[in-house]
Amino acid sequence: MTPDPASAAGALGSAVALAAQIRAGERSAREVTEEALAAVAARDGDVHAFLHVLADEAAAAADAVDAAVAAGRDPGPLAGVPVALKDNLCTRGTPTTCGSRILEGWRPPYEATVVAKLRAAGAVALGKTNMDEFAMGSSTENSAYGPTRNPRHAGKVPGGSSGGSAAAVAAGFAPLGLGSDTGGSIRQPAALCGVVGMKPTYGRVSRYGLVAFASSLDQIGPFATSVEDAALLFDVLAGHDSCDSTSLASDPDPTLPALGEGVEGVRVGLCRDLVDGCAPDVQARVHEAADALTGAGAKVEEISVPEFGFGLSAYYLIAPAEASSNLARYDGVRYGLRVDGDDAEAMNIATRTAGFGPEVKRRVMLGTYALSAGYYDAYYAQAQRVRTLVMRAFDRAYESVDVLLGATAPTTAFDLGAKVDDPMAMYMNDVCTIPSNLSGHPAISVPFGTGDDGLPVGVQVLAPALGEATLFRVARAVEVHAPAAVAARKEEAS
């Protein structure tokens, strides 16, 4: 059964409600986990959200939560809530492939900090989700293990690179998911699948155990069916970690308590540069969201940040450059695939040639080129200057507004196969999400109605560094006024 595209929580219910029921002993974590696993067994053959389903581990984790409840101990804020984990998050002893042949069969010897935090909060890791290889892509078609299909429409992509986690949440397999967002890889699939997806401030969530793609851009963040659930998960993930040298020293206040405070007086910049290039139906939804915020008491004004127009080019030099360095570690020596060769170098070449797919090869070569003699200054250093330009443009915008509003993706979900042979067309999907990665700022995609094709549209809210509490508050107001929520209230009233 496909959940209503506009619906909030899936069959299992919201994470907030589930955790409350399980902590109160009204529902057992084991029963919830089995329900989730049954949904996966019934439908994931079609969706292919998961690369590895961790049935036994999930059942054991659920039993531990139930035992804690029975013993009167608090199992944590995510008690018994199933969570889908992107397959670039290290899970000790269980497969972590990053959607790549080069890591097929690898079992990490350590746990990502976010995974450890989830377990400590009582969450149940349901499995590892499909992704574009090493998170390079915007459709999940670059996975070495086959594409994921959009649960709203089997002929469409789920977006990417965290398409598996977005699809798992949209299909109702798990109320919560984790993804990583380097250029929009959480927000864009969230928009295309009709769920909430959020990228935190750079450094707010530890990346220890996240397999690196572009280290100055990567962030881990939540997927959920509601802003409230996303805030609940973010609050569990956020905080300092001494294992990550880019982790911010301070611990944040929880965002959940202030979620319902409304947007009275909040200054919202409707950013033309994050709207004008989008399809007309997407533009219309963003304008409706802006009107809804005005109706809720926010002060909405149109603003322009033309520097965002240079973000895409800068990103597609910086991210490949960092990737070419990060992916040098896949040399067939310490883990993953090895293809034999006469000497070590021949083995390195044979391993990488067989182990990486075409998009990874393109990016590694592009990055190597941008960093190579004669081009470093013209491409890489210049892209880093553009990054400074974009960061300053954000600072200027935030002198007059508290948050920015725009589209998440230029279109609704596109056909499988439509862009996979045209890298530049695929890259254009990230045009609205990239600026926040360059600046390290938080941003969130919230479902807001559908396009002319009936597929979900995502509206994006952007906030300055460490502005998560305001970000969630505005996102919550957008969600409350989304067509689906308005229709549901009307139905309830009649």
Add this chain to the structure above:
Amino acid sequence: MSDATTPRGSTEPAALSREDVIYVAQLARLELSEAEVELFTAQLRTVLDHAADVASLDLAHLEPSSHPIAFENVLRADEPVPSLDREEVLAAAPSVEDHRFRVPHIGSEAP
């Protein structure tokens, strides 16, 4: 490194050639077929053509940013903690001998 005095805004890098693609593939330890060289040359050229919009900007007045946030001397307390389990790490390696990673001979070393 290119000449640091190259003026911004006046010179754009030359178009990517087949030879460039073959060269960077070598640097990146990748082997390409003839067909891949053709395909990747065309595709990477399209991406670099798009990047011409930033390559031609005059931004000499701006400092490059390597990170969104400045980090300096990030050190944790110097307290011993257990490291990864050696056997668990070695269990993931393609080839191991005598508790070490085993690789084919390196360069011109005798096997």
